Ligand SMILES: [Zn+2]
């Protein structure tokens with residue numbers, strides 16, 4: 478009797494619940510999670526740094542237009558992976574320490590590395606299919622967060638009004654709520670879609686609103702550097718009385734200077750334009766000299 482892989486439904490030479498090539502694929506996915514997690518964490522941390530302020534009314538503008546779901550998605554991935562670590566460790570009666578000295582400090586990384594060593598054992602267990610689905614979903618989430626911004630642009634919180642029925646069987650009671658979902662659109666596309674309620678928005682309008690929303694706020698120099706690539710040192714120089722190009726708008730609780738983003742970006746754009754002009758001038762002169770030399 479030939480056993481069939483629960484995952485790919487191909488016949489297997491050995492008696493197991495999943496074939497070696499499915500386990501191999503899972504191993505690659507776990508390795509990819511190890512690789513991409515630091516980048517995904519950066520996205521989550523960088524974004525969640527700006528969570529402060531704003532209430533929870535869910536209207537666009539009541540919170541900063543950054544992706545606040547990345548952190549909770551990574552929490553879910555971590556929970557899923559650690560759940561499998563615990564399960565395998567318990568079933569096999571082995572001790573596991575993901576926190577110990579010399580272990581990676583990131584629990585997603587630690588769990589993924591540990592799980593790679595458990596795949597061959599898992600292959601012979603009935604629950605292997607469930608586990609491999611979990612790893613497959615996990616790598617998609619981590620990949621999506623780490624690479625997402627390039628493929629799908631975050632377009633802010635949704636804010637659409639929608640009706641939620643309290644009892645799906647009885648349409649008598651309902652709440653009209655403001656959707657707190659996140660809107661994404663393909664880079665270069667026209668529309669964006671809310672991942673929670675499916676509402677569609679125009680990317681151009683959204684972008685203008687987001688720009689306004691963010692530009693009118695003040696951030697620390699390093700935050701602006703992180704988000705927009707304008708050197709924090711440069712920003713601080715621009716704010717010195719000698720340069721006077723930007724003002725210190727306010728100070729945060731720790732007394733650190735906050736700069737109005739709009740002001741900083743305007744100065745940065747102005748300087749970039751000047752640089753481009755100077756460069757073009759140099760290029761023109763060089764071309765002129767060349768043609769003179771050739772003559
Ligand atoms: Zn298979």
Ligand SMILES: [Zn+2]
Nearest residue numbers: 635656671674
């Ligand atoms: Zn929505």
